Amino acid sequence: MPAPHPQLNRHGELIHLLSTEGLPKAIMTQLLDTAEAFLSIHQREIKKVPLLRGKSVFNLFFENSTRTRTTFEIAAKRLSADVINLDIARSSTAKGESLLDTIANLSAMQADMFVVRHSQSGAPFLIAQHCAPHVHVINAGDGQHAHPTQGLLDMLTIRHYKKEFHNLSVAIVGDVAHSRVARSDIHALSTLGVPDIRVVGPKTLVPDSLRPLGVRVCHDLREGLKDVDVIITLRLQSERMSGALLPSSGEYFRTYGITPERLQWAKDDAIVMHPGPINRGVEIASSVADGERSVILPQVTFGIAVRMAVMGTIAGNMA
Amino acid sequence: MPAPHPQLNRHGELIHLLSTEGLPKAIMTQLLDTAEAFLSIHQREIKKVPLLRGKSVFNLFFENSTRTRTTFEIAAKRLSADVINLDIARSSTAKGESLLDTIANLSAMQADMFVVRHSQSGAPFLIAQHCAPHVHVINAGDGQHAHPTQGLLDMLTIRHYKKEFHNLSVAIVGDVAHSRVARSDIHALSTLGVPDIRVVGPKTLVPDSLRPLGVRVCHDLREGLKDVDVIITLRLQSERMSGALLPSSGEYFRTYGITPERLQWAKDDAIVMHPGPINRGVEIASSVADGERSVILPQVTFGIAVRMAVMGTIAGNMA
Amino acid sequence: MPAPHPQLNRHGELIHLLSTEGLPKAIMTQLLDTAEAFLSIHQREIKKVPLLRGKSVFNLFFENSTRTRTTFEIAAKRLSADVINLDIARSSTAKGESLLDTIANLSAMQADMFVVRHSQSGAPFLIAQHCAPHVHVINAGDGQHAHPTQGLLDMLTIRHYKKEFHNLSVAIVGDVAHSRVARSDIHALSTLGVPDIRVVGPKTLVPDSLRPLGVRVCHDLREGLKDVDVIITLRLQSERMSGALLPSSGEYFRTYGITPERLQWAKDDAIVMHPGPINRGVEIASSVADGERSVILPQVTFGIAVRMAVMGTIAGNMA
Structure with missing residues (x-):
């Protein structure tokens, strides 16, 4: 097990970047x-x-x-x-x-x-x-x-478009359980003071055991997206697209894919993020990925x- | 279909290099x-x-x-x-x-x-x-x-050794039909005013359908090389060396390979070019590739x- | 066959580095x-x-x-x-x-x-x-x-720790017969005036035919290491670890591996070198590789x- 802050020196300065967890x-x-x-x-x-x-x-x-x-x-x-x-x-x-x-x-x-x-x-x-x-x-x-650099670039993106963190609702949608991006985002959002962090997806990918991270677990997409400022979609790894955890990628899109209609559940000025590369028609509809609320390319x-x-x-x- | 000159901006300046075709x-x-x-x-x-x-x-x-x-x-x-x-x-x-x-x-x-x-x-x-x-x-x-950069370097090579374009005869020998090098050379030679461009090879590799490019189609090597200033040999792709288009690489060399004897059909000061890598004994005899009229390495x-x-x-x- | 000193120009200056053999x-x-x-x-x-x-x-x-x-x-x-x-x-x-x-x-x-x-x-x-x-x-x-650059870096390492060459005993242990490192080391050590160069290993890897290089051939490790200042261990290629030349890597370690006990046969301040990557427990015990007499990382x-x-x-x- 690593010591409490192996990424800081004894003056509290950054000497490695290993995780957003524990980063002051x-x-x-x-x-x-x-x-x-x-x-x-x-x-x-x-x-x-x-x-x-x-x-x-x-x-x-x-x-x-x-x-x-x-x-x-x-x-x-x-x-x-x-x-x-x-x-x-x-x-x-x-x-x-x-x-x-x-x-x-x-x-x-x-x-x-x-x-x-x-x-x-x-x-x-x-x-x-x-x-x-x-x-x-x-x-x-x-x-x-x-x-952690993905976590930080997501924070930079959010701050760029939303200015403040203390009043935001953020939904992370997808395979949260297996995602290092989600984990780094959650720790960074918490540290920066985001009061409402939701993780959204099926029980196989978004288990209740995530709650101790300080997030709200939603299995219903409408509930997850309701009035959020930021939607972070996660890449669905191809190995999850069939089999025990998920019936199929088509089935996933029908239930959790971000479409223009569902985007309306979020705030009017909500932004849509994705760490890339995107699977069009799986995590996100093409019209959303290329739409005016997408900030996927600015993220890069x-x-x-x-x-x-x-x-x-x-x-x-x-x- | 691309617009007429997608490689130029509205001031007519080069912003992409996509083709020698249409390059002023x-x-x-x-x-x-x-x-x-x-x-x-x-x-x-x-x-x-x-x-x-x-x-x-x-x-x-x-x-x-x-x-x-x-x-x-x-x-x-x-x-x-x-x-x-x-x-x-x-x-x-x-x-x-x-x-x-x-x-x-x-x-x-x-x-x-x-x-x-x-x-x-x-x-x-x-x-x-x-x-x-x-x-x-x-x-x-x-x-x-x-x-196009191969086409332009071929033009630089020709200009370096021949000074002018307006009085030249140039023979392109080999698999013209499938060659992007030949195509870029032909467009560049035409634009720069070369009056006599010949494409030379068997009917399977040098079909009559090339004529609209403004070239003379020669299936006889002697006719193709007669009194030319420049010989551009093309690389024969290995997938063409046997089968439907060509009986064998040996057969190709016997009919279209550039040997010291055949080089005599061209002008005394003709130069021999090749985009590389060369197949010795297929497109060109070693003694020609390494000979004093070869400009293959200067091309590089x-x-x-x-x-x-x-x-x-x-x-x-x-x- | 190369000319006597193809790596020097006619003023005797270095223009290529090809070998430590013949390097003044x-x-x-x-x-x-x-x-x-x-x-x-x-x-x-x-x-x-x-x-x-x-x-x-x-x-x-x-x-x-x-x-x-x-x-x-x-x-x-x-x-x-x-x-x-x-x-x-x-x-x-x-x-x-x-x-x-x-x-x-x-x-x-x-x-x-x-x-x-x-x-x-x-x-x-x-x-x-x-x-x-x-x-x-x-x-x-x-x-x-x-x-040759491995040979030279080995010489730099030896000079750094031992200051002079003229009074040294150096043992090269391992698959000397097939090693370009050993060959470059031996030529460099000879040129720099090391009076006692030993090559140590089984007859299959250290044949008597190496003697003309000016080295002492030792098949007994104790004799080879006795009072040396420098031990150069060589990497045992995996293709030698079984079969005709060597029974097994375990057998090699039992007979020629450098252990803390055997290190005592050398001088008290002997250094241990290896060109890397090391096979722990084959050429060298981990405690020696990581020990205070190892200079393997400084070599890098x-x-x-x-x-x-x-x-x-x-x-x-x-x-």
């Missing part, structure tokens, strides 16, 4: 403020800033995700870092080397930051606990546990800014 | 002039220029081609761009996302340029029509349709300069 | 001195130096090795080079193009340096002999022949500095 509100707000400042960089003629110049960022994707890796690569390059992409599946781990030996070796190459995606929950924690003190770890998604843009903010903040706290 | 002569000439200037950069101690500093160039190779991708990567890095290579086969498209959703997402990452290779003719057009206005598309080869060098010119010109026309 | 002591010492200077760069806030700015370094790994490729990529980027990683297995060589045609094409892209790993002994020599004069070749491991750090020194030195000798 002040740090979260500072990250969002910094990301907002980086958003304006996108408008400039030259998009680079030298915050990570001479630093080496290693993308360690034990689980493949071209899209997420790309957003981190862009963010790091805009901060002027050198980026090393490691095709872990083909590297020494395949030769039987242990995770910690791989990490020790990469640390010895004078890496400054590891961006880690791993199918095992907790792997980035393990790495942060065992890597050399000059190395900083960013969790890019671990198992069903956490995806905000994701670059948030990742720059996380890397830049951690770099500023390097020993 | 003035722009083509300007690109060749710019490329010539970049050739001298190769001689300098430091090869970089800051034209694309802070810009993000995404290599989107839906069809694999390490060689072509590498030339674009080098060209972009010499212009100081950040280059993101996307292994599309392993990315979200594999998760069932549509091409246009993938493109919308990558655009939202604040990409500035997409270099696109795709097995489907027209895919880069489709992308250029649907991507955000801040994104610029360069076609790096689409199906059997077009390969000119290819970097042309790609720098295209990217640099488009960057100059960015909104 | 003065150059080797200069490379170690330069590497030592680069070590201090790792401590600086900004780790980059502009020695290779505008130069293009191509990583040509015909045999996959993520770890070694990464060290070269980091070293080149710290020298401000542009780095192009070529996935050779998927490139034109797969389309039937010959090695020398591939090399000629990449040279024509105005490459400045090729870092080559190849399963065939001698491939980097062949490339150095045939590539354009502006291209410089660094051997990153060829067959069972040579791995020194490896970056040595590769920077090699690239920087060659760049300084470019025409």
